[in-house]
Amino acid sequence: MKSVEVNEIYQLFFIMDEKENIQLFLFKDETPVDSNLIISLNSLKDNEDEMAWTAFGAPSFSIALLAGVIIDDNIKWIQVNGFKKDDIKYVEYNGNRMFYAIKNKIDTPILFKGYTSEDEEIYKNWSSDFFDDFW
Numbered sequence: 001m002k003s004v005e006v007n008e009i010y011q012l013f014f015i016m017d018e019k020e021n022i023q024l025f026l027f028k029d030e031t032p033v034d035s036n037l038i039i040s041l042n043s044l045k046d047n048e049d050e051m052a053w054t055a056f057g058a059p060s061f062s063i064a065l066l067a068g069v070i071i072d073d074n075i076k077w078i079q080v081n082g083f084k085k086d087d088i089k090y091v092e093y094n095g096n097r098m099f100y101a102i103k104n105k106i107d108t109p110i111l112f113k114g115y116t117s118e119d120e121e122i123y124k125n126w127s128s129d130f131f132d133d134f135w
Helices: 129-134
Strands: 002-005 010-016 021-028 031-040 051-058 063-070 077-080 089-093 096-103 112-115 121-124
Touching: 002 089, 010 063, 010 089, 010 096, 021 063, 021 096, 031 051, 031 063, 051 112
Parallel strands: none
Antiparallel strands: 002 010, 010 021, 021 031, 051 063, 063 096, 077 112, 089 096, 112 121
């Protein structure tokens, strides 16, 4: 288990079970807010995805969370529409590079760009020029 203090109110817990499913639990103080499955690492063996992610909100707490795992070792940092670069935090957990970001509301669609350590864009999760306007 990996715990992360998001701020003075919220805590995140990344937990991997015996089937290599990584789950995320969000707590406010010591009260569970929500949980979600990020990824089953076993499903990646025949998969060529660069990352896996989840987003969920807890309207009663006025909070939304985006979290995931970067699978492609060439991706060193990501950009997500609606988030500043510094909003996205990175955590190492069981040899996996996890990321998370928290805010009051997450814009949709959720669009990702992945960059190398030299800031070269090598990944985006869309192909239509239509979505380029979201940046």
